[in-house]
Amino acid sequence: MKRIVVVMVVICAVLWSSGTSAVIAQQSDGYEIAKQLVSAAKKAVDAASSSQISEGSQAFQQFKEVWKDSKRAVKKENWKAASKIESTMALVANSLLNDDRAELIKTLEQLLSTLETYEKSILVTRANESEGALTLSEYVKSLQKTKQHIQEGKIDEAKSSIEMLVQSWLTVEADVVTQSQQVYNESEQNLGLLLSYIESNPEKAVSTLQQMIDSLSPLENNAYNMWDAALIPIREGLEALLVIGSLLTITKKTNERNSSRWIWGGTMLGLAASLIIGLLVSFVLSASMFGQNNFVLAGVSGVFSSLMLLYVGYWLHSKSNIEKWNLMLQEKKNAATGSKKMVSFAFIAFLAVLREGLETVIFLIGMIGKMSTFELISGLLTGFVILFIVGVLMLKLGLRIPLKPFFLISTIIVLYMCIKFMGSGVHSLQLAGLIPSSISDHMPTISALGVFPSLYSTIPQMVIILFIIGMLIIPNVKRRSLNREGRNL
Amino acid sequence: MKRIFLITTIACTFLFAAGCSSNTSNGADAANSEKQTVQEVAQENGISSEMKTSVDELNQLIDKLEQAVSTNEMDNVKKQGKEMNSYWLTFENGVRTEFPFEYTEIEKHLQPIYIEAVKEQPNTENMKKEIPLLKTALTELASAKKGTNKASEQLQKAAGEYKTYVLEQSKDLVAATTAFTDAVIKGDMQAAKELYPKARVFYERIEPIAESFGDLDPSIDARENDAEDLAKWGGFHRIEKALWIEKKLDGQADVAKQLMKDVNQLDGLIQNVQLTPEQIVAGSMELLNEAGISKITGEEERYSRLDLVDLAANVEGSKAVYLTVKSALVSSHSDLTEKLDKEFEEFEIALNQYREGDSFIAYDKLDEKQIREMSQKLTSLSQTMSQIANVL
Numbered sequence: 001m002k003r004i005v006v007v008m009v010v011i012c013a014v015l016w017s018s019g020t021s022a023v024i025a026q027q028s029d030g031y032e033i034a035k036q037l038v039s040a041a042k043k044a045v046d047a048a049s050s051s052q053i054s055e056g057s058q059a060f061q062q063f064k065e066v067w068k069d070s071k072r073a074v075k076k077e078n079w080k081a082a083s084k085i086e087s088t089m090a091l092v093a094n095s096l097l098n099d100d101r102a103e104l105i106k107t108l109e110q111l112l113s114t115l116e117t118y119e120k121s122i123l124v125t126r127a128n129e130s131e132g133a134l135t136l137s138e139y140v141k142s143l144q145k146t147k148q149h150i151q152e153g154k155i156d157e158a159k160s161s162i163e164m165l166v167q168s169w170l171t172v173e174a175d176v177v178t179q180s181q182q183v184y185n186e187s188e189q190n191l192g193l194l195l196s197y198i199e200s201n202p203e204k205a206v207s208t209l210q211q212m213i214d215s216l217s218p219l220e221n222n223a224y225n226m227w228d229a230a231l232i233p234i235r236e237g238l239e240a241l242l243v244i245g246s247l248l249t250i251t252k253k254t255n256e257r258n259s260s261r262w263i264w265g266g267t268m269l270g271l272a273a274s275l276i277i278g279l280l281v282s283f284v285l286s287a288s289m290f291g292q293n294n295f296v297l298a299g300v301s302g303v304f305s306s307l308m309l310l311y312v313g314y315w316l317h318s319k320s321n322i323e324k325w326n327l328m329l330q331e332k333k334n335a336a337t338g339s340k341k342m343v344s345f346a347f348i349a350f351l352a353v354l355r356e357g358l359e360t361v362i363f364l365i366g367m368i369g370k371m372s373t374f375e376l377i378s379g380l381l382t383g384f385v386i387l388f389i390v391g392v393l394m395l396k397l398g399l400r401i402p403l404k405p406f407f408l409i410s411t412i413i414v415l416y417m418c419i420k421f422m423g424s425g426v427h428s429l430q431l432a433g434l435i436p437s438s439i440s441d442h443m444p445t446i447s448a449l450g451v452f453p454s455l456y457s458t459i460p461q462m463v464i465i466l467f468i469i470g471m472l473i474i475p476n477v478k479r480r481s482l483n484r485e486g487r488n489l
Numbered sequence: 490m491k492r493i494f495l496i497t498t499i500a501c502t503f504l505f506a507a508g509c510s511s512n513t514s515n516g517a518d519a520a521n522s523e524k525q526t527v528q529e530v531a532q533e534n535g536i537s538s539e540m541k542t543s544v545d546e547l548n549q550l551i552d553k554l555e556q557a558v559s560t561n562e563m564d565n566v567k568k569q570g571k572e573m574n575s576y577w578l579t580f581e582n583g584v585r586t587e588f589p590f591e592y593t594e595i596e597k598h599l600q601p602i603y604i605e606a607v608k609e610q611p612n613t614e615n616m617k618k619e620i621p622l623l624k625t626a627l628t629e630l631a632s633a634k635k636g637t638n639k640a641s642e643q644l645q646k647a648a649g650e651y652k653t654y655v656l657e658q659s660k661d662l663v664a665a666t667t668a669f670t671d672a673v674i675k676g677d678m679q680a681a682k683e684l685y686p687k688a689r690v691f692y693e694r695i696e697p698i699a700e701s702f703g704d705l706d707p708s709i710d711a712r713e714n715d716a717e718d719l720a721k722w723g724g725f726h727r728i729e730k731a732l733w734i735e736k737k738l739d740g741q742a743d744v745a746k747q748l749m750k751d752v753n754q755l756d757g758l759i760q761n762v763q764l765t766p767e768q769i770v771a772g773s774m775e776l777l778n779e780a781g782i783s784k785i786t787g788e789e790e791r792y793s794r795l796d797l798v799d800l801a802a803n804v805e806g807s808k809a810v811y812l813t814v815k816s817a818l819v820s821s822h823s824d825l826t827e828k829l830d831k832e833f834e835e836f837e838i839a840l841n842q843y844r845e846g847d848s849f850i851a852y853d854k855l856d857e858k859q860i861r862e863m864s865q866k867l868t869s870l871s872q873t874m875s876q877i878a879n880v881l
Binding site for chain 2: 064065068071072075078079080081082083084086087089090091093094096097098116117118120121122124125170174177184185188189192193
């Protein structure tokens with residue numbers, strides 16, 4: 001038993017540490033080094049082209065010092081680039097020995113160009129390694145700031161921030177292109193046009209910026225985090241465990257040794273059925289029916305999951321909450337005898353597990369394309385570890401879970417997921433171009449809740465909330481009126 | 490209890506199965522890279538055949554665009570520009586993940602062309618300037634290699650042979666440095682001056698390997714301007730200054746002892762060094778570039794003026810690499826090997842004019858023309874060597 005726990009903990013720890021080490025690698029200062037090299041090379045180009053060859057020679061000498069200090073880091077980052085830089089440096093040295101100023105300028109410019117490529121390629125590498133999600137929202141903020149600069153007439157500042165936008169585009173483009181090729185294409189083109197507009201036509205620059213903001217801001221990461229994934233096995237697993245737990249308690253009381261086998265058998269069957277359905281669903285979804293456009297897939301699955309959760313999560317639960325299960329169990333206990341009773345116990349266990357399993361599938365469908373595999377798996381594992389611990393406590397040590405608060409929290413989780421799925425689903429459909437994307441400036445963005453500043457996504461979310469409130473109130477009202485009728489009679 | 494575990498495990502598997510395939514947006518990349526790994530195994534060298542086909546296709550589209558630009562058909566320029574860009578978009582993701590440097594270079598030239606093309610009034614002059622640069626960048630991508638390629642058996646063998654060479658040089662370096670530092674410690678100026686270049690040769694032949702060990706190269710080989718703190722400046726060049734400029738060896742015994750210690754440590758590290766064919770070829774280019782950047786300019790041995798000793802050693806070290814990989818190249822790239830053979834020979838002939846006994850004449854005895862001639866030869870050697878790196 002202990003070993004199992006240890007193994008699980010170790011697995012989790014490994015997953016965690018691999019995540020953190022990636023973060024550390026990302027923070028290396030290779031980019032700073034590249035920037036220093038670029039600026040040293042720039043100085044050399046300036047010196048060579050604006051004054052005597054001796055000035056250029058001196059500046060190149062200084063560049064060589066910088067190179068000497070950074071060579072190892074560059075080689076480690078990209079030995080090919082390092083080699084190319086050195087070959088170009090040899091050309092510069094050669095032109096200096098030949099006292100050839102035109103050649104010196106040419107080779108220094110070549111050096112500068114190689115270094116600039118190297119500098120940017122580091123950004124690309126960094127963006128490849130990380131999620132790059134945060135930077136996209138930062139990028140949109142910079143777009144807004146640039147727009148503001150132009151509107152306030154600060155053209156020089158706007159110019160330098162446009163240059164920065166062009167530069168940092170490399171860090172976000174991978175994130176953009178995987179989400180929408182169209183947005184990527186447009187943005188890249190607009191970015192290129194911005195530089196020419198800023199001089200000639202500031203108005204046009206402002207509208208171009210606005211266009212970029214409009215098309216990019218919906219792409220800001222609205223992904224689910226690890227804990228969203230961890231909640232799934234905890235919630236679903238606990239509910240199934242509650243049913244299995246009460247079944248086991250009953251059989252223990254009746255002292256029927258075989259019965260627990262039946263219950264576990266039903267549980268296994270339920271798991272197997274869930275597994276098969278899960279595999280089928282994942283097979284269908286991964287088939288190329290949706291093509292390259294992830295948005296349609298993410299959008300349809302988001303909205304679908306949201307509706308399904310409403311249906312399964314609320315309707316099914318309200319009809320068959322744990323108290324009703326218990327009631328049913330009592331009836332079965334009394335009614336059924338012998339193997340017939342056992343089969344019905346197994347069936348109840350099977351149904352309970354299947355129901356939770358299906359919900360899990362729905363949850364996972366809803367998260368399609370919205371989080372990294374690493375986060376999903378580490379989240380699920382974390383959830384399972386917690387579930388496992390609670391399961392041991394419940395079944396072996398007889399821990400009792402307070403049912404009312406548990407179901408309240410459970411319902412809140414479903415509600416939260418429902419709203420989030422709906423919001424991000426509609427949002428994806430907007431990005432896919434199936435629903436018009438209009439952004440209202442005065443509406444907030446709450447990515448943790450999947451709230452986006454567009455009526456197309458917020459209205460369905462409101463409907464969901466109203467629906468759930470309605471469902472919570474109506475039974476109470478009914479009961480009260482029933483009570484009143486009873487009293488009247 | 491076991492049962493609970495079993496259930497958890499099954500559920501885990503199920504969630505994994507569902508989770509892995511449901512994660513499509515990042516999953517697309519994952520699937521891509523998976524595909525690429527498969528191709529990598531099949532291809533081993535260079536970019537995948539799929540990417541190569543895409544590069545060829547893109548080149549053809551660029552040719553068409555170039556055609557349209559040269560005949561000034563603006564409508565066609567727009568059309569071809571767009572086509573070029575959309576084709577690039579179909580495979581740039583793979584390029585970005587695997588070859589960030591080459592990717593950036595392509596983007597740098599492709600974007601301006603595309604932006605010009607879709608403008609109302611495309612500036613064809615700009616496009617004419619960028620198109621050849623874009624083509625060069627694509628050629629570079631076509632010959633790009635990943636750092637993790639498995640090399641052919643022949644090349645592995647070459648790396649092994651080169652390792653033997655490095656071990657020999659290191660052994661000789663230890664012996665020569667021992668003789669040199671002993672002379673310094675004894676205060677024998679004359680002997681030390683004679684022994685100095687003998688030790689330098691072995692170091693300069695394998696300099697890139699020494700540089701790969703971080704702090705060792707600076708402490709063995711730092712020049713005065715490289716030293717962060719002059720009081721702590723040590724190594725060969727410190728003693729060089731004492732021998733040729735200060736003309737006294739006071740206080741140099743400690744420097745010599747430290748130098749000996751560093752060289753011994755280097756020798757120890759070299760015993761276990763792992764060398765890949767790529768590393769050694771990169772090292773051979775580094776040696777040539779080093780010779781071209783700081784030896785031929787007379788910076789390295791500024792007090793003893795023995796720069797040609799170092800220069801010759803750099804080129805010898807580079808040639809040693811070339812000779813080990815040559816057999817792997819000679820059948821498929823005889824044009825390159827012939828060119829390199831010729832260039833090495835020409836350089837040696839040029840350098841041999843300045844031999845004096847078992848050493849070389851002082852750098853300051855060379856005239857401008859002689860220096861230029863050697864510099865020119867070194868640059869072309871380095872260019873040819875870089876082609877070798879591309880075809881490995």
